[in-house]
Each structure stands twice: as structure tokens, then as C-alpha cells.
Amino acid sequence: QAHLVQSGAEFKRPGSSVRVSCKASRDTFSSSTISWVRQAPGQGLEWMGRIIPVLNRPNYAQKFQGRVTFTADEPARTLYMELTSLRSEDTAVYFCARIPNYHFGMDVWGQGTTIIVSS
Amino acid sequence: DIQMTQSPSSLSASVGDRVTITCQATYDITNSLNWYHQKPGTAPKLLIYDASNLETGVPSRFSGGGSGTDFTLTISSLQPEDFGTYFCQHYDNIPRYTFGQGTKLEIK
Secondary structure, three states: OEEEEEEOOOOOOOOOEEEEEEEEEEHHOOEEEEEEEEEEOOOOOOEEEEOOOOEEEEEHHHHHHOEEEEEEEEOOOOEEEEOOOOOOOHHHEEEEEEEEEOOOOOOOEOOOOEEOOOO | OOEEEEOEEEEEEEEOOEEHHHHHHHHOOOOOOEEEEEEEOOOOOEEEOOOOOOOOOOOOOOEEEEEEEEEEEEEEEOOHHOOOEEEEEEOOOOEEEOOOEEEEEEOO
């Protein structure tokens, strides 16, 4: 069964970087796109971008261009999202989510990773 | 950039009620619209894709409609487990995904 398992919560200082991992089941890694979505406390959902794992090809939302990097480790079936120059506004739950190859909805989600940025 | 506007922002309804949430796009998006349900502390769950297609495993009381700029999500008979926040989402081939601001549904 398709699934995504994310790394644990982290506490970061402003100006630092964070890397979140998302381990995918075999079928999920090989036949889909993975999006990254974040949700600030009490707020809505914000799309950060996506990556095609087997091609290691990312696309970034304009807001995050230059500050976020998506990578894929095929042998480990793991996706990574690195966000740099952290500020307090980056405090949020970060999700990875699968987009299957037959429609454009996000049908499988990781459990979410809480990132708190504070001095 | 496209804006997706949901209404109402919040609502309260009783078990058994018929509930409709709307989502409006700032320009014609044909049927490039998905709907999600999120309960507090959990990841969103896909309900409807391509405006009107029910995701596998989602109860048939959920339905989606509309095309162009105006879309609806309808719950035909509200159940206690349907509380939470509902989001619409547009996608295009840039690629770019844009969420509505959410509709919080409370059970009376």
C-alpha cells in the first residue's frame, strides 16, 4: 500500500537551515510526483513545489525560489526538502504528498513534520 | 496569479443536513480543481479530483460539481466525522498548485 513517512519535529534558530525527509513506498517513488506543502499554525495550505523522484527534477513555487531545494535519493526511496535562511514565519507543519500519474490530486500524504523557528 | 476563494469561511450544521461549500476562481480553470478534508492535527485527505470525480474510498455522500470559475462540494447527509476544514485546490501545468483559504465545518 502506498505510504509516505516523514522525519521528526525540529527546533531551529533564525538564519539556519532545515532538511525534512519523506520515505516513500516502492510504487510511490517510481510512478508519481511528490509535492511539498506547508501549513503555518492555524492557517491554510501552501504549496512549495514538487519533484519527479525518478528524474530528480524539481519545480519550485515562485515564493520559495532560491531558498528551497528538493532532492530524491532513489536507492533509499527518500525525498528531501531543504529550506534555508529560516525565519519565524517558516514555523509550520511540512507535508510531502503524492500526485499519482493518472490525475493531479494529492492522494497520499505523509504525517507531517513540525518545524519551529525561534530564537 | 490565480486566487481561489471559498465560501463560507465557516459554518455550523446538524447531522443529516445537506451542506454545500463553494469555491470560485478568478479566471476559467475548466475542471482543474480538487477538494480536501482536514481534521485537526492530521494531514489533508483527498475527496474529489478534477472537479467531480470521487476519490477511491470516499463515501458517496460527498460530491463535486462545477466548471470554469465556480465549483461546489456537497455533503448530502452530514455525518459526525465530517467536521473539520475543507480546502479547494487548483492545479495547472506550469506546474502550480493554489489552495483556497479553507472552510471550517462544525457539527451542531
